[in-house]
Amino acid sequence: MQKTLIAAAAAALFVNHAGAQTAAVSDDVVKIGVLTDMSGQFSHESGEGSVAAIKMAIEDFGGTVLGKPIQVVVADHQNKPDTASTLARRFYDVEKVDMIANLINSSIALGVSQLAKEKNRIAIINGSGSSRLTNDACTPNSIHYAYDTYALAKGTGSAMLKAGFKSWYFLTADYAFGHALEADTTAVVKSLGGEVIGSTRYPPETFDQSSFLLKAQASKAKVVALAGSGTVLVNAVKSAQEFGILKGGQELAGLLVWITDIKSMGLDLAQGLVLTNAFYWDRDDETRAWSKRFYAKVKRMPHMGDAGDYSSTMHYLTAIKAAGTDDAKAVMSKLRELPINDFFAKNGRIREDGRMVHDMYVYEVKKPSESKGEWDYYKLREVIPGDQAFRPLKDSACPLVKKD
Template identity: 85%
Template sequence: MKLRIGSVLIATAMILTVNGSAGAQTTAISDGVVKIGVLTDMSGQFSHESGEGAVTAVKMAVEDFGGKVLGKPIEVLVADHQNKPDTASALARRWFDVDHVDMIGNLINSSIALTVSGLAKEKNRIAIINGSGSSRLTGDACTPNSVHYAYDTYALARGTGSALAKDGKKSWYFLTADYAFGHALEADTSAVVKALGGQVVGSTRYPPDSFDQSSFLLQAQSSKAQVVALAGSGNVLVNSIKSAQEFGIPAGGQTLAGLLVWITDIKSMGLSAAQGLVLTNAFYWDRDDETRAWSRRFYERMKRMPHMGDAGDYSSTLHYLQAIQAAGTDEAQAVMSKMREIPINDFFAKNGRIREDGRMVHDMYVYEVKRPSESKADWDFYKLREVIPGDQAFRPLKDSACPLVKKD
């Protein structure tokens, strides 16, 4: 009798162990599906820097991963935040609370990225930022649930500011978009300029949706600054550079510096208007064989070449899915731990790594826009001036304001 009871107890324990293991396997992926939300500008002034391109890149990554992770399907949701932080916040809350979205990506517009990364921390989900640039995202506003992937204002300032300083350009005037990204870009670039012995002779802040820059450009022209720095992006930047050419600012000896320039901007304004611009970027489609191969695939879908936001959206999504696979779960902190642990080696970055402040560290590149006579084909826009190693491109941890960073 004792033997029989013992056998029953052993059998029961085995059943519980098996059931427990099965339960762990079925709950490894919450709700039985991994949901990725692409929260972006689908229709506004930043849509050519994100929008359909971001959606396409994320879907390509999901397809290349096989459409499933840990045996469960991967679903991509898309929403247009219309460049309104309150709209973005409402969409993100619904996605987290009702739709059980695990990760929200792209997040063009720094005010929106700051809002949603805070929500990701609150809800213990993940935010991966490729569209927005404010260095605050890995500074005082860093979170354990967010990753700043493709670029930031510090890296842009470090690259373009240093390159123009080497050309002897010492005096700067800023035209700055009056929101988080523009403020951060002006502050970071000003710091680089001053550290290299230059000076800021003036600045003007404009509403980010102000398409007529005439009065602001005339102020910059009258300042006689050697560099007129455009600390903004989107259609406003394109219009500003076109207007600057019409006003004869470059012809008068002042250098235009687009502090965030996307290759789609160059396409929009044309090489005649853009020639000579010095810019810093994380990705160029024609950099090497790997970038060309992936870019051709992207071109087949979008009928345009990808920029660093597109490439970053693909790379970061693939890295996120690889981290889920390695962690054996989609639980946010387990996945974040694996994302920081696993190096990034793909067409976008070699030996990239995610630091404790959420910054993905990788090489950055300083390019100059070709003259029309130098371009051999459509989208052949850039010539390389300098490669900035990752450990020099981004703000050193010792200077970080991120509360997650441990300092000696």
């Protein structure tokens, strides 16, 4: 009888454990929401590429986790914070989304990361760059994965200062990302003995920067720093060439340049640009292999946003499997605990402030004569180790960071 009771208790425990395992996945599905720019000026830095990368990760993971299906829902925020907030609330409240991904446009990422905290869900940011996301605006429910303005400023700013270009003038997109990028780069410039002569802020939706560029040209600053991105940056580089800014002895610094921007400009215009990036498709055998798979789906080479969306999605699903649940708190704990070793990053780790720490790379755009073919654009100038690339925790204003 004793053996029978023990066996019955063991069987009951097994059943209860199995039931708990089933219940551990909310709504019997793990759902990822891609909130991105599908149609606007940042769509080439996110959009269809982001969706494709995330779907690749889900497919490579096997399509299920903890025995439950993984689903994707997609929405276009149109670069409108109010629209993004409404869509994010619908994702969390109605669609029962567990994690919102990409979130290009820093104003939008800042808002949605706070909403993730409020709803006890997760937000993983790859498209946006504002370093505020892991500084004063950090949350226990959000991760900033691919890059940030601090790392961009550290890489490109230091490279230009080392080359002897001490005086700077900023053309800055007038929204959260541009402000953060100008502030972080200004700090680097001044710390290395440089000076900022002036700056002009432009509406992010503008397509004519003629008047702004003329002010930068008149300043005689050695560096005209473009603190923005998207089609506006591409148009600014083209206009700078037309106005003879480079011929006049000034240098252009693209503080956030995507490989799709170089494609749009062409090497004739883009040659010599110094930029900082988290990923280049031709870096090694692993990046080339994954990038060829991505190219087959999207018909262009991936950039750091695409690669970051894939890597972070794989890491998220791995964390769910390790946690045995899709509960946000348990998954966030595993996301921070587990190292990241894939084609995107080696020995990557997520700090308590939500910053994913990994190496960054300073590249220079090749001359047309140096390129061996389409998408062969970059030559490596410097590798910045992860512990040097991002804001040190001792300087952080994130309330989650414990300090002595």
